[in-house]
Amino acid sequence: AQTVTQSQPxxxxxxxxxxxxxxxxxxxxxxxxxxxxxxxPSRQMILVIRxxxxxxxxxxxxxxxxxxxxxxxxxxxxxxxxxxxxxxxxFCALGGHQFYFGTGTSLTVxx
Amino acid sequence: xxGVTQTPKHLITATGQRVTLRCSPRSGDxxxxxxxxxxxxxxxxxxxxxxxxxxxxxxxxxxxxxxxxPDLHSELNLSSLELGDSALYFCASSPAVVINYGYTFGSxxxxxxx
Numbered sequence: 001a002q003t004v005t006q007s008q009p010x011x012x013x014x015x016x017x018x019x020x021x022x023x024x025x026x027x028x029x030x031x032x033x034x035x036x037x038x039x040x041p042s043r044q045m046i047l048v049i050r051x052x053x054x055x056x057x058x059x060x061x062x063x064x065x066x067x068x069x070x071x072x073x074x075x076x077x078x079x080x081x082x083x084x085x086x087x088x089x090x091f092c093a094l095g096g097h098q099f100y101f102g103t104g105t106s107l108t109v110x111x
Numbered sequence: 112x113x114g115v116t117q118t119p120k121h122l123i124t125a126t127g128q129r130v131t132l133r134c135s136p137r138s139g140d141x142x143x144x145x146x147x148x149x150x151x152x153x154x155x156x157x158x159x160x161x162x163x164x165x166x167x168x169x170x171x172x173x174x175x176x177x178x179x180x181p182d183l184h185s186e187l188n189l190s191s192l193e194l195g196d197s198a199l200y201f202c203a204s205s206p207a208v209v210i211n212y213g214y215t216f217g218s219x220x221x222x223x224x225x
Binding site: 043046103 | 203
């Protein structure tokens, strides 16, 4: 069975600081993809970053980067230089033939 | 604008009623997915369609049904509504069956059952 676990229901970070959100997963598929989605108060789901499991290089998108540890089945999201607009619920997701979401981490950014 | 269009944006209805939520996928996307998100809850997968055919079913109640039409738009029908059905219903689309580029989400339909 495929599962995605986010063990941090809530996190907070000072503005301009760095925060890391954790995600672990389990899958029996050999070819899969990992994603982080952001859901701000508007409730719109926004794709933040994507990682192909067969690539060892960690994905980066501006201030967002991931630490992908395939053997450990870990996929954490690092947000650098945190901004007030980063405050949102963040969902980790596993994709392949189906899509599986974690339960989310609520990130608060403190001015 | 993500390219996935959901209508209506808001819906208020009474218990026992039936409603239809509509979704138009992003141009070129063949797969449509429906999710339910209750207040402060995660995303519950309901059902997936690919090019008009049902491909996967999640935790969808028997009171709920969906279909995808030849023009690829999809409708989610919710009947005998209960207070607990109040939620945000998302539609998402992707180009193919294998989800390698992620979903594109619509902005959701907020359903309130009173």
